[in-house]
Amino acid sequence: MIHNAQLIKQGAEAKVYLAPFCQRQAIIKERFAKAYRHPTLDKKLTSRRVIQEARCLNRCQKAFIDTPTVYLVDVDSSLIYMEFIEGCSVRDYLTTDDGHLPEAQAKVAKEIGTALGKMHNIDVVHGDLTTSNLMMRKESGSLVLIDFGLSYVSNLIEDKAVDLYVLERAFTSTHPNTEVMFAQILEAYGQNSKASKLILKKLEDVRMRGRKRSMLG
Ligand SMILES: Nc1ncnc2c1ncn2[C@@H]1O[C@H](COP(=O)(O)OP(=O)(O)OP(=O)(O)O)[C@@H](O)[C@H]1O
Structure with missing residues (x-):
């Protein structure tokens, strides 16, 4: 449960929220468990996806390609907090x-x-x-x-x-x-x-x- 979050998209793989974070609006992307997958495998695959997404965003930012700035990656909870693009x-x-x-x-x-x-x-x-x-x-x-x-x-x-x-x-x-x-x-x-x-x-x-x-x- 993310505090004060407003769900803006429920996809097949992730939920996307708009929520306050450190005095600003942020996008929080939450990957959720897939019921049909074995829980241990699911956790592993989900964590890998979260890390891969954050890594690619960082790689782009390092090359000055405009992408949402990553504020926080919480692998345990499968969350990425990032800049809200208005x-x-x-x-x-x-x-x-x-x-x-x-x-x-x-x-x-x-x-x-x-x-x-x-x-x-x-x-x-x-x-x-x-x-x-x-x-x-x-x-x-x-x-x-x-x-x-x-x-x-x-x-x-x-x-x-x-x-x-x-x-x-x-x-x-x-x-x-x-x-x-x-x-x-x-x-x-x-x-x-x-x-x-x-x-x-x-x-x-x-x-x-x-x-x-x-x-x-
Ligand atoms: N950083 C952002 N700033 C503003 N809006 C965003 C941002 N990230 C996502 N959104 C909005 O939320 C929608 C869904 O986000 P996103 O495309 O990342 O999720 P998804 O398609 O469900 O994810 P995935 O393709 O990884 O399963 C976007 O189409 C966009 O409207």
């Missing part, structure tokens, strides 16, 4: 109907591509890139990557290409007519990721595999 998700930004200027959209795309390029440069693979996991700060509009719950460290070109493919699928399935924006994301990614040539080439293979799979049903 703002809106890119998903909400793209689905609100207030006719964003192409220049404004291009700026967001550039920030996304730049952040992802930098994240892959330090071998962090996000694992769940959707437009809900990209936030824009209220004050500055600057981009923040959130939800590192499925993230891991990998230097494999394939893993990074799949990361981009997951985001591409999220764009095409959720936001019609954003092909130009996604191309702008990849352009900025190309300018910021060290291995972009190989990764973008691999992305073409991953897309092809995806198409074959959907043709076969």
Whole structure:
């Protein structure tokens, strides 16, 4: 039980709360036990996930990639306390109907591509890139990557290409007519990721595999 907490999301793996922490509002992410798993194994897997998420967030912060600052990691209780980002998700930004200027959209795309390029440069693979996991700060509009719950460290070109493919699928399935924006994301990614040539080439293979799979049903 977290004191004065307001549940903001109940997912399949975790509960996300907004709660006061040291005189400020914080996000508290709590991973809960899975009833179908053996308790000892469950504790081990849950702890590993908590540590992995916090580690990837820290790794990004050390590289000055804007992500929520981790305040506290309580492995025993499977809790991560982190900065509450005030703002809106890119998903909400793209689905609100207030006719964003192409220049404004291009700026967001550039920030996304730049952040992802930098994240892959330090071998962090996000694992769940959707437009809900990209936030824009209220004050500055600057981009923040959130939800590192499925993230891991990998230097494999394939893993990074799949990361981009997951985001591409999220764009095409959720936001019609954003092909130009996604191309702008990849352009900025190309300018910021060290291995972009190989990764973008691999992305073409991953897309092809995806198409074959959907043709076969
Ligand atoms: N640091 C944060 N600041 C503001 N809002 C946040 C923050 N972290 C999460 N949220 C909000 O809570 C929602 C759920 O968080 P998150 O995506 O981390 O959980 P989840 O998808 O349930 O986790 P997981 O994918 O690890 O199972 C986000 O979509 C976002 O709206």
